Amino acid sequence: MLDSLLTMSKATHLECSLCHRRREAGRIANLCECGGPLLARYDLETIRRHWRRREVGHGPASMWRYAPVLPPAPESVTSLGEGWTPLVRTRRLGARVGAESVWVKDEGINPTASYKARGLACAISMCVELGIRKVAVPSAGNAASALAAYAAAAGIAARVFVPRDVPQVNYLGCRACGADVTLVDGPIGDCGRLCAEFCAAEGWFDMAALKEPYRLEGKKTMGYEVAEQMDWELPDAILYPTGGGIGLIGMWRAFDEMEKLGWIGSRRPRMIAVQAEGCQPLVRAFQENEPRSRYWEDAHTVAAGTARPPAAGRLSGARGGPRQPWRGSGGERPGSPGRGRRAGLRRGNPSLPGRRGMRGRSRKTVAFRLSGGRRPHCALQHRIGAEIPGSLRDALSANRRRRTGQTRRPDHAQMSDHPF
Ligand SMILES: Cc1ncc(COP(=O)(O)O)c(C=O)c1O
Ligand SMILES: [Zn+2]
Numbered sequence: 001m002l003d004s005l006l007t008m009s010k011a012t013h014l015e016c017s018l019c020h021r022r023r024e025a026g027r028i029a030n031l032c033e034c035g036g037p038l039l040a041r042y043d044l045e046t047i048r049r050h051w052r053r054r055e056v057g058h059g060p061a062s063m064w065r066y067a068p069v070l071p072p073a074p075e076s077v078t079s080l081g082e083g084w085t086p087l088v089r090t091r092r093l094g095a096r097v098g099a100e101s102v103w104v105k106d107e108g109i110n111p112t113a114s115y116k117a118r119g120l121a122c123a124i125s126m127c128v129e130l131g132i133r134k135v136a137v138p139s140a141g142n143a144a145s146a147l148a149a150y151a152a153a154a155g156i157a158a159r160v161f162v163p164r165d166v167p168q169v170n171y172l173g174c175r176a177c178g179a180d181v182t183l184v185d186g187p188i189g190d191c192g193r194l195c196a197e198f199c200a201a202e203g204w205f206d207m208a209a210l211k212e213p214y215r216l217e218g219k220k221t222m223g224y225e226v227a228e229q230m231d232w233e234l235p236d237a238i239l240y241p242t243g244g245g246i247g248l249i250g251m252w253r254a255f256d257e258m259e260k261l262g263w264i265g266s267r268r269p270r271m272i273a274v275q276a277e278g279c280q281p282l283v284r285a286f287q288e289n290e291p292r293s294r295y296w297e298d299a300h301t302v303a304a305g306t307a308r309p310p311a312a313g314r315l316s317g318a319r320g321g322p323r324q325p326w327r328g329s330g331g332e333r334p335g336s337p338g339r340g341r342r343a344g345l346r347r348g349n350p351s352l353p354g355r356r357g358m359r360g361r362s363r364k365t366v367a368f369r370l371s372g373g374r375r376p377h378c379a380l381q382h383r384i385g386a387e388i389p390g391s392l393r394d395a396l397s398a399n400r401r402r403r404t405g406q407t408r409r410p411d412h413a414q415m416s417d418h419p420f
Helices: 002-007 044-050 053-058 063-069 091-097 116-130 142-154 168-176 188-202 214-229 246-260 281-287 338-346 377-384 390-402
Strands: 011-016 022-024 038-042 087-090 101-106 134-138 157-163 180-184 237-241 270-274 364-369
Touching: 038 214, 044 063, 044 246, 053 063, 053 214, 063 116, 063 214, 087 091, 087 214, 091 101, 101 214, 116 142, 116 214, 134 142, 134 188, 142 157, 142 168, 157 168, 157 188, 168 180, 180 188, 214 246, 237 246, 246 270, 270 281
Parallel strands: 101 364, 134 157, 157 180, 237 270, 237 364
Antiparallel strands: 011 022, 011 038, 087 101
16 A cells, blocks of 8 residues: 555645645746745645554655655655654753753754755655756755755756855865855855856756755654654654754644644644844744744854744745744744853754743753764765765865864865856
8 A cells, every 4th residue: 555655646736835826746846926935735635544654664764754745756766864863862951951851853963964964855856756957055054965965866966055154064065975066255145146046047946945845845754753753742842943944844744744644633842943142033023923034134153054044934924824833833932041042052052942941841842953063975975976076085084184173164265166
């Protein structure tokens, strides 16, 4: 039964999250004409009849264990083993922050060292299915690394637009996988604009977050995993280091789908979006009770990946569309209590709440760690089967020798051959 589910076209159609217009699945698509992001929809009734939650455990130890609710056909799947990351019970941390029990979902062990691997594995698999051969993405770093790796694994050309001060590990990872890297003198918003202009002019496919429907599908598997790993009982609270909020939206979608599949009930965790002081567009939107977030000027934070000033305003708050999950989830406001956020950042982890924030409120809490810092690019190289460009080999081994941290920058001038 499961086999026949896997071979049928699983996404029945794409639906605009703003105007709800439907379009055929299995076609190349960016945004709707109205500017709304498109969402993949499934025949969950049929899937429900053929796929029981007890069967999920027979699937692979990766996010593809949820293949019946992911769009690519099995023969299109490009996987480097992403997902099915550990949910680690922390005994002392829970006691310290006043929660009865805290689990950490460690996304850092994904193939490209962040949860971005999930979204891009799914989206690149769909590129394989739809015959897309040239893809580009704007990124603060982690999505660029993931796009470069999955595109290389699929034999697709990749170009990334990243800020000039992109973390070294991302820059080298992209180059090692053969992607063209365009360094942008400006913040992530400028990268998005340049990427869109480049794609329009040169006919490349723009894979910016929410500009195509399939990255979100990969990310939603975090929600399925949390449920399965907690024996199909959702936690009381989820803490999420938030940039655009895409991961939260993805998980919220997963909870809805699982309810329709009859796997969980209607209870939802409080979704707590944690943003650093230097870039809080969603916290501000929530505090001001605005349905959409506004651009955050002069974004800065040491929490790499979360400085995302334009945020996911386009998708959130739309009537009937996927709501901002933190609004519909029981009233926890995004952002973390000041002391906690600072303390968390000092320890290099923005996702830990302060004592005040959690005491007596949430019994079971899941905190996400979305990226894991360094990862040896060469290990990935073997899985992808791509050649490391000669000029990079020395730089990579020098990098390994120096054991530089996430904040050290590569000598871009020496290594880049980008046109800008
Ligand atoms: C390490 C890290 N944390 C948090 C985020 C923000 O993620 P989201 O857009 O799902 O809120 C990102 C991605 O941009 C990231 O790379
Ligand atoms: Zn629309």
